[in-house]
Amino acid sequence: MTSTATPVNNGVNVEALLGARTALTEAPAAAQFNWRATCEWRNGTHSTTIVDDFFGLGEEQKHRTTYSFDVDHPEIFASEDNGATPVEYVLVGLAGCLTAGVAAVAQLREIQLNSVAATVEGAMDVRGILGMDTDVRNGFSSIKVSYKIDADATPDEIKALVAQSQKRSAVYDIITNPTDVRVEVV
Amino acid sequence: MTSTATPVNNGVNVEALLGARTALTEAPAAAQFNWRATCEWRNGTHSTTIVDDFFGLGEEQKHRTTYSFDVDHPEIFASEDNGATPVEYVLVGLAGCLTAGVAAVAQLREIQLNSVAATVEGAMDVRGILGMDTDVRNGFSSIKVSYKIDADATPDEIKALVAQSQKRSAVYDIITNPTDVRVEVV
Numbered sequence: 001m002t003s004t005a006t007p008v009n010n011g012v013n014v015e016a017l018l019g020a021r022t023a024l025t026e027a028p029a030a031a032q033f034n035w036r037a038t039c040e041w042r043n044g045t046h047s048t049t050i051v052d053d054f055f056g057l058g059e060e061q062k063h064r065t066t067y068s069f070d071v072d073h074p075e076i077f078a079s080e081d082n083g084a085t086p087v088e089y090v091l092v093g094l095a096g097c098l099t100a101g102v103a104a105v106a107q108l109r110e111i112q113l114n115s116v117a118a119t120v121e122g123a124m125d126v127r128g129i130l131g132m133d134t135d136v137r138n139g140f141s142s143i144k145v146s147y148k149i150d151a152d153a154t155p156d157e158i159k160a161l162v163a164q165s166q167k168r169s170a171v172y173d174i175i176t177n178p179t180d181v182r183v184e185v186v
Numbered sequence: 187m188t189s190t191a192t193p194v195n196n197g198v199n200v201e202a203l204l205g206a207r208t209a210l211t212e213a214p215a216a217a218q219f220n221w222r223a224t225c226e227w228r229n230g231t232h233s234t235t236i237v238d239d240f241f242g243l244g245e246e247q248k249h250r251t252t253y254s255f256d257v258d259h260p261e262i263f264a265s266e267d268n269g270a271t272p273v274e275y276v277l278v279g280l281a282g283c284l285t286a287g288v289a290a291v292a293q294l295r296e297i298q299l300n301s302v303a304a305t306v307e308g309a310m311d312v313r314g315i316l317g318m319d320t321d322v323r324n325g326f327s328s329i330k331v332s333y334k335i336d337a338d339a340t341p342d343e344i345k346a347l348v349a350q351s352q353k354r355s356a357v358y359d360i361i362t363n364p365t366d367v368r369v370e371v372v
Contacts, residue, residue, distance in 0.1 A: 011230030016264030039281035041302035044197030064267040071282025078202030081250040089279030095225035096257025097272030116227035139359035173325035
């Protein structure tokens with residue numbers, strides 16, 4: 001591989017991220033975010049959820065556009081399969097979180113990425129959600145993520161990118177550690 | 187409210203679900219599912235994840251169609267906001283999971299649902315993901331789900347629906363309890 005003068009560009013604005021760190025050190029209240037989703041039941045196991053606004057940097061924020069997601073169960077569960085299943089949405093979040101992290105860390109470490117692909121697999125014993133065996137949990141028994149990365153770096157440097165992304169990933173943390181969830185009827 | 191002879195119909199095929207329980211009691215190996223997502227990095231923090239096939243009931247299964255999801259960070263993080271954020275996808279999964287459960291439990295209990303809406307909010311201190319303070323976690327500090335349900339039932343019956351859905355929810359379990367996640371580079 002020949003070295004060139006072309007600067008590494010993974011499309012991540014590292015200067016802005018480092019600037020945000022400085023700004024939030026001076027104003028930690030701005031670091032308090034609130035992410036939201038609004039769900040409406042359609043029929044059967046089918047619902048539509050909107051992601052639109054959130055709170056952060058001390059004020060209400062809006063996405064560039066409104067994102068809408070259909071969630072459903074598959075036909076083999078006697079549903080209509082009008083959307084991905086709830087647990088698949090969690091895998092989408094995990095894949096997107098770790099992959100964004102790989103790009104950001106690569107940019108910080110001046111490693112040019114050429115391609116990044118990941119497969120995520122979540123094993124589940126559905127006797128849990130069907131209430132057949134209280135010893136079987138409802139969620140995944142385990143999750144495996146496999147990365148295939150082409151980058152201008154050594155295999156060890158590439159492994160270190162993924163490890164660092166994992167260390168700073170919000171969704172990896174959400175899945176591997178417990179979070180308090182309060183559900184109420186208003 | 188006048189009582190009618192119209193059977194309760196929330197669009198959930200309870201007979202099929204009860205049939206599945208019987209079938210899986212006889213063949214527990216068929217209850218072992220594998221849910222999948224395949225992610226490809228685009229540029230910066232933007233990636234696209236495909237949900238297409240999964241394994242269950244002892245064989246490969248396919249969704250009715252291929253679902254594709256763009257994941258990105260918002261513009262205030264110096265990203266292009268080409269999709270919802272990874273953590274918002276987790277909220278979408280939680281909302282869809284609990285809502286499908288409310289419909290299924292209502293059908294089992296012969297409660298007619300008229301409308302079900304939920305708002306989900308996840309609080310997060312972004313100093314965690316920015317690596318500014320190791321005492322701050324990367325994920326949500328807490329999540330609040332608020333349901334507004336119109337159903338032919340008493341307020342207590344409606345609260346009990348939501349409580350039972352929570353008890354059998356895969357995504358609620360994934361978020362509130364730890365799951366083993368293995369990340370590898372191949």
